[in-house]
Amino acid sequence: AQSVTQLGSHVSVSEGALVLLRCNYSSSVPPYLFWYVQYPNQGLQLLLKYTSAATLVKGINGFEAEFKKSETSFHLTKPSAHMSDAAEYFCAVGSLNGNEKLTFGTGTRLTIIP
């Protein structure tokens, strides 16, 4: 069984400040981990993914995430927030054993303060 916990349903940061969105996972098998972003009334766009290669994963739009097995975490960060980063962010877990299903967290709404 797999699960994802996203701490903080709402996060607000000032423009130019560090963005940190938290994700913890639970998986009985080696996980695939993903971050997706959703803009209003749109589908999900893949930001980045971890698939057992480098633990620090760089994605689009300046985002990156670090896989920490000891902490079962995959937090998403960006050094300097931009107004265009305001959106809903979802962490998801899959598995390396061929399980096709993704389990999503409940999402974190990021607000950027001018």
Place this chain on the structure above:
Amino acid sequence: GAVVSQHPSRVICKSGTSVKIECRSLDFQATTMFWYRQFPKQSLMLMATSNEGSKATYEQGVEKDKFLINHASLTLSTLTVTSAHPEDSSFYICSARKTSGDQETQYFGPGTRLLVL
């Protein structure tokens, strides 16, 4: 690239009618597509896994006779909401699984907003 489209983007229908939503992978072939449902301000819930050339696999609690899925080709899956009722109003999102080497990634469509009156 990995582009997935959905049609229509928005649909309003009367209670009791059926609505078909299309999901297409535009630049890759997808033997597996997924259908999700998202309620306002909530996460995505997997409804079913659509497999090309075979029957879809439905998640527990999802009525297969209500949500008909057809995956007739490697680039198209359809979801038909039969005899729609107001409680079926939701945002429906599909994804298509792209395999590259030994890695698999789901690419999502832009979603279809269904409103049943």
